[in-house]
Amino acid sequence: MRTQVAIIGAGPAGLLLGQLLHTSGIAAVIIEQRSPDYVLGRIRAGVLEQVTMDLLDQAGVGARAHAEGLPHDGIELLFQGQRHRIDLHALTGGRRVMVYGQTEVTRDLMAARAAASLPTVYDAHKVQVHDFDGAQPRVTYEKDGQTHEITCDFIAGCDGYHGVCRASVPADALKTYERVYPFGWLGVLADVKPVCDELIYANTERGFALCSMRSATRSRYYLQVPATDTVEQWSTGQFWAELRNRLDAEAGERLVTGPALEMSIAPLRSFVAEPMRFGRLFLAGDAAHIVPPTGAKGLNLAASDVGYLWNALADYYNDKSSAGIDTYSDRCLRRVWRAERFSWWFTSLMHRFPDTGAFGQKMQDAELDYLVHSRAASTALAENYVGLPLEL
Numbered sequence: 405m406r407t408q409v410a411i412i413g414a415g416p417a418g419l420l421l422g423q424l425l426h427t428s429g430i431a432a433v434i435i436e437q438r439s440p441d442y443v444l445g446r447i448r449a450g451v452l453e454q455v456t457m458d459l460l461d462q463a464g465v466g467a468r469a470h471a472e473g474l475p476h477d478g479i480e481l482l483f484q485g486q487r488h489r490i491d492l493h494a495l496t497g498g499r500r501v502m503v504y505g506q507t508e509v510t511r512d513l514m515a516a517r518a519a520a521s522l523p524t525v526y527d528a529h530k531v532q533v534h535d536f537d538g539a540q541p542r543v544t545y546e547k548d549g550q551t552h553e554i555t556c557d558f559i560a561g562c563d564g565y566h567g568v569c570r571a572s573v574p575a576d577a578l579k580t581y582e583r584v585y586p587f588g589w590l591g592v593l594a595d596v597k598p599v600c601d602e603l604i605y606a607n608t609e610r611g612f613a614l615c616s617m618r619s620a621t622r623s624r625y626y627l628q629v630p631a632t633d634t635v636e637q638w639s640t641g642q643f644w645a646e647l648r649n650r651l652d653a654e655a656g657e658r659l660v661t662g663p664a665l666e667m668s669i670a671p672l673r674s675f676v677a678e679p680m681r682f683g684r685l686f687l688a689g690d691a692a693h694i695v696p697p698t699g700a701k702g703l704n705l706a707a708s709d710v711g712y713l714w715n716a717l718a719d720y721y722n723d724k725s726s727a728g729i730d731t732y733s734d735r736c737l738r739r740v741w742r743a744e745r746f747s748w749w750f751t752s753l754m755h756r757f758p759d760t761g762a763f764g765q766k767m768q769d770a771e772l773d774y775l776v777h778s779r780a781a782s783t784a785l786a787e788n789y790v791g792l793p794l795e796l
Contacts, residue, residue, distance in 0.1 A: 407433045407523075409717060410543045410556040412531060412569050414443055414524055416506055417689035417706040418562035419513035423463040424714040426522060430721055433554055434524040435545055437531055437563075440514065447593055447666050448506040450618050451476075451603070451700035453791030454499055456707040465512045473504035474620065479789065481776060482606040484769055485652055488776035489602070495779075495786035503603075505618045506703055525552075533559050533572050536685035557684065560713060562706075564690040565675070573682050585672035585696060585751065586758055587611075588633065589626040592643050592667050596660040598623045599651070605698075605754055606650050607768055612755040613650040614698075623660075628755055633669060640664045672696040674748055676740060679733040686713055686732060693740050698754060699747035704791055709736050711794050739792065746788040 409425060411418045414436035425432045436443065452460075452469070460466035477493035477500050493500050517524060528545040535541050536559055543554045561569025570578070598617035606613040612628035625647055629638075644661040651659065675694040680687045689706030712735050716728030753768060753775075760768070775781045 405433065405552070405554045407431045407554060407556050408721070409433075409558050409560055410435065410541070410554050411560045411562055412533065412543065413561070413563035413567060413689075413691075414438075414440075414514075414526065415446075415562060415564065415689070415706075416509050416513060416703060417710050418560070419510060419517060420459060420463055420707060421560055421562060421688065421710045421714060422522060422524075423465060423513055423516055424459065424710065425717060426520060427463060428714070428718040428722065430717060432522070432560075433556075434517075434522075435528045435531055435543060435554070436524065436526050437528050439526055443526075444507055444510060444514075446507065446510075447591075447668070449697070449700060449703040450503055450505045450616060450624060451704075452502045452504055452509075453704040453707075454501070455711070455791050455794045456704050457502055458794075459707050459711050460509070460512075463513070463516070465516045468512055469502060469504045469509070472508070472619070473502040474617070476501050476503055476602055478602050480600065480602055480604045481772060482604055482608070482652055482655075483772045487604065487652055487655070488772075490776070490782055490786055490789075492786045492790050495783045496790050499790045501700070501790055503617060509703070528552075531563075531568050533561070533569055533685060536572075537683040539684075541684045558717065559685045561685060561687045561691045562689050562710075565694055567691050569685060570677055570687055570691050573685070577682060579678045581674075581676045581678075583674040583748070585674075585755075586631050587628050587755060588631050588669045588671045589614075589697065590629045590633065590635070590638060590643065590667070590669050591624065591626045592640065593618070593622065593624050593665045594662045595621060595665060596623050596662040597621060599655050599659045604651070604655065607754045607772060608650045609756070609765065610646070610650050613647055615647075615651070615655070629669065631671060635667055635669055638667070640667065643667070670697065672698075672751065674744055676737070676744060678737060680709070680736050681729070681733040688713055688736075692736070693744070695744055695747040696751045698751040699743065699789065701743040701747050705740060705743050708739055708794055712736050735795065739795070742788075742792060750785075
């Protein structure tokens with residue numbers, strides 16, 4: 405098989421890239437090692453920046469997100485038992501975020517790709533990328549007992565942190581930066597009314613908590629837990645009791661509990677691989693970077709990578725210009741490191757670290773107090789939270 409762009413990975417990054425390329429008349433094949441049901445079963449992010457919403461619109465798949473998503477104009481910070489609202493809309497000149505689950509984004513993209521009869525290979529085994537340092541890269545995989553080969557002009561590595569694309573880059577061509585945090589997030593998804601119309605980020609002596617949602621009737625809650633904890637150590641009842649202990653009195657009274665649709669623990673890490681281009685292989689999304697989920701940047705960073713790559717490839721094919729391709733890595737990484745900084749700062753501000761101690765807790769309280777009472781500090785938080793503009 406021959407195509408212009410081979411996309412490895414059918415998560416939201418790979419699917420969004422495929423749809424955007426289709427709008428520009430660029431042929432692409434997506435290769436995914438998992439089944440469609442497995443891909444849709446991943447419970448991930450749910451806060452979309454304006455940049456991400458704009459890209460979904462440009463890909464022709466934003467209608468359901470606009471119709472069913474929940475626009476959010478603010479967030480609430482809880483510390484010392486009191487909640488303080490950060491007015492994102494007012495502080496950023498009218499910008500906001502949209503609460504719409506990653507699963508639904510993936511579902512919309514899958515449906516659009518199927519409706520356009522665009523080729524996607526699921527359940528592809530032993531995926532390998534070849535010759536991306538030359539003029540004719542190839543992708544091989546096994547399916548139904550046979551080996552298949554795709555020749556292409558470019559390969560887009562949208563296959564996540566554990567994918568084959570970054571692992572195929574020579575070690576001496578890659579530099580990585582990483583910080584692993586000494587805690588994880590225990591998350592529960594439940595069909596219960598959210599405790600608040602906006603997200604609550606809580607800094608407490610018992611640890612961090614986040615009250616989020618996927619819809620007006622489905623809630624997503626998180627607790628900071630030691631990195632050594634396992635899901636088996638927690639019952640649903642224990643989770644609800646601990647969450648209530650980390651909320652203010654009003655939120656605690658409003659908390660509606662119920663059976664968990666899903667319970668899992670996610671480790672937290674910051675990770676960046678540089679560069680993000682190797683000849684005709686481009687990394688995007690989790691294949692190149694991971695952020696702790698505190699700042700809701702993971703899916704949004706993947707979308708902005710895809711936006712840069714789409715524009716670069718459109719320039720290459722439609723305008724015969726390689727400028728976008730040549731600057732892809734630098735432009736992505738500038739945005740990536742800004743998001744890494746914000747996610748690291750917000751994580752450090754809101755969580756209890758093993759060495760925080762009484763003094764450290766006072767420092768967090770003082771910074772939070774300054775943050776909510778200084779318009780300049782609140783604006784810096786708001787600008788980063790709603791997402792920085794995509795600089796093309």
